[in-house]
Amino acid sequence: MxxxxxxxxxxxxxxxxxxxxxxxxxxxxxxxxxxxxxxxxxxxxxxxxxxxxxxxxAGETAASMSPLKGMLICGRCHTGAARLIAKHLCVSCYNRQREYVIGRNAKGTRPTKLAPLDARRIRYMSGNSPKILALNLSVDTEELIITALRDSKDKVRFGFLGDIRGIPAQLRLW
Ligand SMILES: [Zn+2]
Known part of the structure; x- marks a missing residue:
């Protein structure tokens, strides 16, 4: 202080x-x-x-301190975007997802380089409220973590059971 x-x-x-x-x-x-x-x-x-x-x-000590809060960052590829489709994906990721869903890319052939998209969910605390974030199409758990940090107004805590394998080192600081 x-x-x-x-x-x-x-x-x-x-x-x-x-x-x-x-x-x-x-x-x-x-x-x-x-x-x-x-x-x-x-x-x-x-x-x-x-x-x-x-x-x-400001009397808002419960407010999220995550630097990701409210940023225009794509939940999937984590790059900054001028706009987000459905408040979540950059245009590029959205287009790839669309190709994945319809099973065909702009050339009319089946996309092969895309990572599989699956339904995932995570539990976390937003302030004092337990929340569940579920995405029908996601590339990895990190996508959900980024999404929660970006979109939650309150401080976010994840229910890791002492194991944060797979999370980039930088995220641990947040
Ligand atoms: Zn993206």
Missing amino acids: PDYYELPELPGKKFFRCDRYNANLSTETCADNWRAGNHEGIESRLRCKVCPLGALH
Whole structure:
């Protein structure tokens, strides 16, 4: 926690040193910045988006701290996309899926390079609520994990039983 201080000319306000902005901010300004980054998607406030201190000042400590939250990232190939089809897939993955489902690609032949798509489900906690995410077509479990992290407003916890085999090392930090 930072050291808070008050200014005699502004009684009742608490200030602190914000490392992300390298500036002295009031807790109210900080909370406004955090809300702007998280709820309004304001570009210049994106650095506040994953700041736990900002969430605390805004009174939303249960908010997800995942950097994936709300990002336009394809659940399947994990790349950023200008838009997501059905809020989930990039155009490329969507087209591949379509070919897989109808059993034929643009050339009219059977697609052979596609990984099989199967129904999968995972359980996780979103805040204090148990949730189940089920996808009828998914390429791996990671797709569901990325989806939960991206789409959940609240903090996400997965029910790993001490075993996170198969999850990329970076994900473990989230
Ligand atoms: Zn994709």
